[in-house]
Amino acid sequence: MRVRFAPSPTGYLHIGGVRTALFNWLFARHHGGKFILRVDDTDQARNVADALQPIMDGFKWLGIDWDEGPDVGGPHAPYFQSQRSDFYDQAVAKLLAEGHAYKDFSRPAEFGAERQAAEKEKRQFIYSRQWMAETEADVTRFEAEGREAVVRLKMPREGQCQFHDMVRGAMSFEWSGEQDHVIQRKDGSCLYHLTNVVDDGAFEISHVIRAIEHLSNTPRQIFIAQSLGLKLPQYAHLPFVAEPGSSNKLSKRKLDKYLKNRDFKVLYDHGEQIARQIGLTASPETFNPVIIDFYREIGFLPDAIVNYLLLLGWSLDDHTEDFSREAMIRDFSLERINKAPASFDPQKLSAFQGRYMWRLSMAARLEMVLPYLQRAGFIALPVTDDVKSKVKAILEAASERISIAGDILDYSEFFQADEKIEYDEKAFRKRVVNAVAQRELLKKFRQPLATASDFSAPGIEALLRNFVEQEGVGMGMVVHALRVSLTGKAVGFGLFDIVAILGKESCLSRIDRALMFAEEQS
RNA sequence: GGCGCGUUCGUCUAGUGGUCUAGGACGCUGGCCUCUCACGCCGGUAACAGGGGUUCGACUCCCCUACGCGCUACCA
Numbered sequence A: 001m002r003v004r005f006a007p008s009p010t011g012y013l014h015i016g017g018v019r020t021a022l023f024n025w026l027f028a029r030h031h032g033g034k035f036i037l038r039v040d041d042t043d044q045a046r047n048v049a050d051a052l053q054p055i056m057d058g059f060k061w062l063g064i065d066w067d068e069g070p071d072v073g074g075p076h077a078p079y080f081q082s083q084r085s086d087f088y089d090q091a092v093a094k095l096l097a098e099g100h101a102y103k104d105f106s107r108p109a110e111f112g113a114e115r116q117a118a119e120k121e122k123r124q125f126i127y128s129r130q131w132m133a134e135t136e137a138d139v140t141r142f143e144a145e146g147r148e149a150v151v152r153l154k155m156p157r158e159g160q161c162q163f164h165d166m167v168r169g170a171m172s173f174e175w176s177g178e179q180d181h182v183i184q185r186k187d188g189s190c191l192y193h194l195t196n197v198v199d200d201g202a203f204e205i206s207h208v209i210r211a212i213e214h215l216s217n218t219p220r221q222i223f224i225a226q227s228l229g230l231k232l233p234q235y236a237h238l239p240f241v242a243e244p245g246s247s248n249k250l251s252k253r254k255l256d257k258y259l260k261n262r263d264f265k266v267l268y269d270h271g272e273q274i275a276r277q278i279g280l281t282a283s284p285e286t287f288n289p290v291i292i293d294f295y296r297e298i299g300f301l302p303d304a305i306v307n308y309l310l311l312l313g314w315s316l317d318d319h320t321e322d323f324s325r326e327a328m329i330r331d332f333s334l335e336r337i338n339k340a341p342a343s344f345d346p347q348k349l350s351a352f353q354g355r356y357m358w359r360l361s362m363a364a365r366l367e368m369v370l371p372y373l374q375r376a377g378f379i380a381l382p383v384t385d386d387v388k389s390k391v392k393a394i395l396e397a398a399s400e401r402i403s404i405a406g407d408i409l410d411y412s413e414f415f416q417a418d419e420k421i422e423y424d425e426k427a428f429r430k431r432v433v434n435a436v437a438q439r440e441l442l443k444k445f446r447q448p449l450a451t452a453s454d455f456s457a458p459g460i461e462a463l464l465r466n467f468v469e470q471e472g473v474g475m476g477m478v479v480h481a482l483r484v485s486l487t488g489k490a491v492g493f494g495l496f497d498i499v500a501i502l503g504k505e506s507c508l509s510r511i512d513r514a515l516m517f518a519e520e521q522s
Numbered sequence B: 001g002g003c004g005c006g007u008u009c010g011u012c013u014a015g016u017g018g019u020c021u022a023g024g025a026c027g028c029u030g031g032c033c034u035c036u037c038a039c040g041c042c043g044g045u046a047a048c049a050g051g052g053g054u055u056c057g058a059c060u061c062c063c064c065u066a067c068g069c070g071c072u073a074c075c076a
Helices: A015-031 A048-062 A085-097 A108-120 A136-144 A192-202 A212-227 A252-258 A262-277 A292-298 A302-310 A325-331 A346-359 A362-375 A385-401 A405-414 A425-433 A436-451 A457-471 A476-487 A495-521
Strands: A002-005 A034-037 A101-104 A150-153 A160-165 A169-174 A182-184 A207-211 A234-238
Touching: A002 A015, A002 A207, A015 A034, A015 A048, A015 A207, A015 A234, A015 A302, A015 A325, A048 A292, A048 A302, A085 A101, A085 A150, A085 A182, A085 A192, A150 A212, A160 A212, A160 A234, A169 A212, A182 A192, A192 A212, A207 A212, A212 A234, A252 A262, A262 A292, A262 A346, A262 A405, A292 A302, A302 A325, A302 A346, A346 A385, A362 A385, A362 A405, A385 A405, A385 A495, A425 A436, A425 A476, A425 A495, A436 A457, A436 A476, A436 A495, A457 A476, A457 A495, A476 A495
Parallel strands: A002 A034, A207 A234
Antiparallel strands: A101 A150, A150 A182, A160 A169
């Protein structure tokens, strides 16, 4: 079994492309076959190496490795279509020689006129082939008229093309519905359908697993393959990945439109906030939830993304959702691919991410989170053991509140100087400024805190419980004012953890500062 | 216009003629827990696109319609 994914070097790895590649990869791994990466760079307008790097990096990050292709080479090299033109030329020559293709000397305007006439009469366009050169004499004559030739496929005009699609079942197309497609331009460069089929043949691809938009292209590719005497691959056409909340195909170009989708915007804003804190330029070219880099930048787990994508168009049964790599390789099959398009759901992706993050060991989470603190300027390199244990304590206290590695930046108050804490204005007013009784209690609680010998979370809890009992009030009378004073925020993890992590000195200093501001304002 | 593909809760899906008063997950939502938020636990909400057949019986098979998407390029 040999399968391939053929990305164009566009500079970014699209979520939909990843899903297609993943299914190919899983199929190969399940059957012990080969997964090949082939670079579709026939459009050589851009710098291929630069534009390919982010794609390869994305696959490597996701753990989708390839057995043959760029970087790793292989027995069928080169794997860049721009370097394979000899193969294409030979194929065109063979098709021409055996009458499966012809030189067409029509001028674009002439050909276009025929097509327009057909469209105007609302009938199917079938080229007259009146500028087809069948003999050398024709060629000479047309060239004498100053014409240039492209090479067109000489498609059958009767009968059906029938094939089996492993996702969709029996397929049947009328040959008469097919056009005489151009396979080679005037300048000698070859077009997609030809290059694709030639390479699949050369690479001995056994299964072509690709997106549904290629289903209609299959008959003409079969024609080319058969004319070239190539063994036909099995085909499997995948449903496309649709936009959130619509059945349109997901596209990187429509970021503005997707941002109107609430869930998509929540994800984007979340990422953008992290990006801003680590000094990352959120360029729409790469920083976009349709592109895989987005997730890597803000601290998603590749396993979570892969697991989510696996379920976008495929399922094992009515209840299994968590798949380790081993499990998905073991259980994957083309037969269980869904036929209908599947919408990309940012919320469900986030749910997977949360689950995967929480399953990670403390050591792994710590390693994930440290770079964000470094890049935001909160911790210095090298990271000392003291800093590590502090971050670890924060991770423990925050537990599932940190679902993306970049979320650690939500707790920046633990790394800021005491005099730099910014207060959430509303919370500060409600809990400290206007809450006069609570403020007095806070002032009073400062004393036992200052003399506490046990500054662990349980120690602080005992201290506070004892305090409120003596005062004859509820915990709420102290907790809220204290939290806002210490962190500037109304929400966060357990207060006793906050106190313990900050330590006595910081706590007292922050309490004093908050009380001072509150008294100024009231 | 022609050809092709698709259509089960808001979303991802289970379902291959009776087990479906349609199951699971995400979301949303009520409650419990509770120092806030989150987690967790218990509960709730919500779907077979429409119409004809076939059949004792249809989400499942057939036809039509509607809607969506793709191909119909000297794009890939």
